[in-house]
Amino acid sequence: MTAAESIFENLRLELRRGCLTLAVLAQLREEHYGYTLRKDLAERGLEIDESTLYPLLRRLETQGLLVSQWREEDKRNKRFYRLSPDGEHILARLLDEWNATNSSISRILDAPRAEAATDADNQ
């Protein structure tokens, strides 16, 4: 891996980290266990490693954003997670933040194009 690729990879992971938490919280508005959650996220275009997702679920539960319970399904005991009331509140705030950041970045990216269009109109 070249230095540039390594820098890109680090920045990509940094960028993804927060997004993954948001996606997991959003997806857990409905109850899931680890494997089906991972499958659902992948089907929606967000691949996430098992070794990242399962510890993340534990961490969010420890922080009180998720609640879990062991239940039998298909003759197998599984741990099901869903958003806690605190988690719902935090998710709403995070989504506001996400939308605000997204709009800001769009405006920043659009600014040079808008300036170029204004310059063209003036000429």
Added chain:
Amino acid sequence: MPTTSKDATMELLDRYLQAVRKYLPLRRQDDIIAELRANMESQIEDRESELNRPLTQGEFDDFLRKMGHPMLVASRYQTAQYLIGPAVFPMYFYVLRLAMLWAFIICMIVSAVVTPLTQTGGQAVIDALFRTPGILIQTAAWITLVFAAFDFARTRYPETCPQIPGINQNWNPSSLPPLEKAEHSGKPRSFTQTIIEIVMGVLFLGWLLIIPHHPFLLMGPGAAYLQAGPFLLAPVWWTFYWLLIAVNIMQIGWKCVELARGTWQWPSRMLQIVSKAVGLIPIAFLLTTPDHRYVLLKNPATDQLHYGQNLDQVNHGLHFAFCVVCAIVVVQLAFDIGKWILESYRRHEATAL
């Protein structure tokens, strides 16, 4: 296509989970392993129903490889742990650098003073050099230990720990230290100052050159005593004398070159270091004098009995004094070199940015 039996698959899965368990926090081992097992079994089942056959050995190996090394998988369940946290680390690193520098300086001074009293020769120098890394490592270890303990206490019992400005209390911007002198800041050396330095250097050189003909200019009334007394200076002083003259000529020449090139305002740091290093040569020469014979008897055959003991004491005292002077100059030189390297590194980093 060779497929694995269900038993073989389960055995490998058990072995994998057993390996993960070893690195998990004790209290949560069972819970985490049960959840991992359920997820992995579901995943295997899903894959097998897609393929409509059991997984082959290779596919199962790939599946486990994709899960990650047991140690890596377990590490994700651990909370981030560090000896000294990011809040305290800058202060720790600052104190560590200062302590290492002072430990090195003190170690050098003590070695220069104590070693000549207890040992002699090259072995003493080698012993002193070998002792230094041990002392530096001990210093670093103690400082790390103290800071680790402080950080541990600070994070677990914040209310009982002293407040650190900027970390766990409000800080006052007016308490920031004053601006440090940047390179080439302050007052530059004036043209007059440079001329005076050269004139004084030439006068000093002239004074040195006439000393052999008029020793009282250096020793005052002691010159008469030396002439009348039983002692005389050893020939080694002549070599020392001419080395001293050479060093002075070099320093005057360097100042003249600076004047000619118009660079007298900001003398080169490297040339200052070279000049100081060259100044060590005469002292080092005196230190290597065989048997430390700086003063001799005019008539050893007749005076040895009366003045032999005094002569030894004088020579020993002179050697000790040269050791101390040499140690001080070496420490100054090491300090200057360190400062120069640090400045060069900062300049390099600044231009790289």
